[in-house]
Amino acid sequence: ELANEVEGWIAGKREKEARYDVMRMSASDLRSRLCVQIRQLASSAQFMVELPPIQGLLESVGKDADEFATWRERLTTILLAVARSKPNVSGLSYSQYEDDRILELARIERSLHDISNIRSLPQSRLRKGVANTFHKIVMQQFPGEGEIDFDCTTAGSVRIVCGVPVFDAQTEEPFGLVCAEAEIGNLVRPELELINTEQTVYLVDMQDGILYAHHAGAGKKGLPANEVIDSWDDIASSLRDEDEYLDPNREIYATQLSLPNRRGGIRIVFQAKH
Numbered sequence: 598e599l600a601n602e603v604e605g606w607i608a609g610k611r612e613k614e615a616r617y618d619v620m621r622m623s624a625s626d627l628r629s630r631l632c633v634q635i636r637q638l639a640s641s642a643q644f645m646v647e648l649p650p651i652q653g654l655l656e657s658v659g660k661d662a663d664e665f666a667t668w669r670e671r672l673t674t675i676l677l678a679v680a681r682s683k684p685n686v687s688g689l690s691y692s693q694y695e696d697d698r699i700l701e702l703a704r705i706e707r708s709l710h711d712i713s714n715i716r717s718l719p720q721s722r723l724r725k726g727v728a729n730t731f732h733k734i735v736m737q738q739f740p741g742e743g744e745i746d747f748d749c750t751t752a753g754s755v756r757i758v759c760g761v762p763v764f765d766a767q768t769e770e771p772f773g774l775v776c777a778e779a780e781i782g783n784l785v786r787p788e789l790e791l792i793n794t795e796q797t798v799y800l801v802d803m804q805d806g807i808l809y810a811h812h813a814g815a816g817k818k819g820l821p822a823n824e825v826i827d828s829w830d831d832i833a834s835s836l837r838d839e840d841e842y843l844d845p846n847r848e849i850y851a852t853q854l855s856l857p858n859r860r861g862g863i864r865i866v867f868q869a870k871h
Contacts, residue, residue, distance in 0.1 A: 616869070617847040623794045624867045628854045630788040631863070634685060634779070635757060639743050639857065641679060641686060642759040642777040646741065648675055651691060651763055654702050655772050658693060669703050673717045676705045680715045685787075687756060688778040691763070692724075694736055694771065700725045702773070709754060709780070735760035735774045745856045747781075747802060754780045755808050781809050796867045799826055803861040805833065812870070826866055836864055 645651065650672035657665040676689045690704040701723035708714035728736075735744045740762065748756040760776045781800065789798060789811055798811040805822045823829040828844070832851045835842040842851035848869045855862040 613847050617850065620796055620850050620867045620869065623792045623796070624850050624852050624865050626792055627788055628852055628865055631784065631854055634784045635745065635856070638686070638757060638777050638779050639745065639759045641683060641689070642743055642761045642775050643741060645676070645689065645691070645775040645777070646761050646763055648672065650675065651775070652766050654691065655763065655765060658702070672703050673705065676703065677715060677717065680705055680707060684712055685779050685783045686777060687780040687783065690776045691773065692776070693773040694728060694732060697728050698726065699728045699732055712783070731758065731760065732774065736762050736771050738762050740764055747808065748778065754782070756780050757784065785809055785811065794867070796869055799866040799868070801864040801866060808863070826868065832866065
């Protein structure tokens with residue numbers, strides 16, 4: 598009887614180790630897939646900078662209303678085509694930056710509820726106001742280089758945003774910026790479906806706030822990670838020094854993805870269902 602119990606315990610331990618290895622591989626796979634998605638988002642923003650209507654709008658701002666409207670329509674048409682070809686893109690915009698203020702010249706948005714619904718916003722709905730820290734950092738970048746950050750200002754969503762500065766071709770001075778945005782759930786859900794994981798998955802920012810929760814029920818997003826994730830203090834401490842967190846109980850695995858040109862990143866946490 599004792600031998601049978603020992604054999605059963607060993608078998609259970611081996612099974613648990615095997616499940617943990619699968620969890621570890623799934624988290625590493627998700628990290629790689631998210632890295633590709635974010636790089637593609639950055640490529641979309643860099644592509645926008647090279648569009649002819651970008652300079653056309655720049656040269657017509659405040660000068661010729663008809664010419665401005667023509668260039669804006671041309672840019673909007675291209676941005677709509679870009680968004681339709683990239684279903685994970687939530688928004689594309691082009692803004693003027695002047696005296697620490699932002700004025701959007703064109704923006705297209707994808708509906709949160711119907712991803713096939715993509716529309717150009719009328720000028721009355723375009724954003725304007727004081728530039729935030731992200732805008733200022735983008736404007737300090739070299740031509741063609743982008744900055745990536747999170748945006749929580751859109752109700753009901755957390756977005757990853759990539760901004761690239763736009764320079765006046767004549768004066769070679771910075772004029773504004775283009776931004777490509779992706780709702781983080783739209784990036785993660787298709788990848789998790791491909792991985793087909795049964796674990797609870799959390800994405801956590803570097804300020805320990807939950808960006809996204811999968812299989813965890815509603816109401817988790819935005820909460821502090823230490824209120825939701827078991828052993829979070831140990832996980833965060835480990836990730837400051839290592840690339841991954843290995844749980845001695847084989848219940849939780851964590852790794853992280855560093856964002857390009859930033860010291861921050863995304864912590865990816867897989868937790869076995871109880």
